Amino acid sequence: MRNPAAVIAVMCFGCLSATAIVLPQFGNDAAGRPSTTILVMEPEQISSSQLADFVPVETALARIGRDAQGDPRLNAATESALSNVMTALPEAMRPQALERFDWLVHKSFPGTAGAELALLVRDYHRYRQAELTDRRALASPRDLDAEIEQFASTVALRKRYFGAARADLLFGRQQALASHLFDLRRLEATPGLSEQAREMQRRALQADYEKRTHPVAD
Numbered sequence: 001m002r003n004p005a006a007v008i009a010v011m012c013f014g015c016l017s018a019t020a021i022v023l024p025q026f027g028n029d030a031a032g033r034p035s036t037t038i039l040v041m042e043p044e045q046i047s048s049s050q051l052a053d054f055v056p057v058e059t060a061l062a063r064i065g066r067d068a069q070g071d072p073r074l075n076a077a078t079e080s081a082l083s084n085v086m087t088a089l090p091e092a093m094r095p096q097a098l099e100r101f102d103w104l105v106h107k108s109f110p111g112t113a114g115a116e117l118a119l120l121v122r123d124y125h126r127y128r129q130a131e132l133t134d135r136r137a138l139a140s141p142r143d144l145d146a147e148i149e150q151f152a153s154t155v156a157l158r159k160r161y162f163g164a165a166r167a168d169l170l171f172g173r174q175q176a177l178a179s180h181l182f183d184l185r186r187l188e189a190t191p192g193l194s195e196q197a198r199e200m201q202r203r204a205l206q207a208d209y210e211k212r213t214h215p216v217a218d
Helices: 055-062 076-088 091-100 102-108 112-137 144-188 195-213
Strands: 021-028 034-041
Touching: 055 076, 055 102, 076 112, 076 144, 102 112, 112 144, 144 195
Parallel strands: none
Antiparallel strands: 021 034
16 A cells, blocks of 8 residues: 555544544555545654645635536636646655545546546646756846746747647746736847837837737636
């Protein structure tokens, strides 16, 4: 039997100490059907890397909407919820936790929608791990051009893990905003422009930004 990955509840029974912790283990029975085994352990039996508060995870999952087919809606709000899921899980146990919290996903999204969401969470976890690795490997950008280059690498990474269409739905708005801010910074750093010319370009950039973000679904 593998080590449990998540603390689900702290409960007190007449035959147990007040600090006993109830943990589920998930797997399959002899017939291949999903099964759950409940373990009751004292806190000293559990390593710190196994402890996680799944309340924020459930709260974050509850923020994910559904499309007309009942599947998870892919938009900026879902990306924010997925980011909150990652934040709620201790980094040292995230791979274990992602394998074992399918029950919580299916509670929020019963049926095939739960399977779709579980795959999305795993894709998001792999993406965040790769993004973190890239950030650690890269030096801090020295100028605007270096920042834009790193941003382009992040956009490419998102397309690699989610595909172009899904990446645009999840990250489209924040990427459009980032590009808009880069354009504004480049404009402000351009020498020799009159204030009138600079203001006209600001307005043009704003109009272009609004045009680009209008078709991106919320």
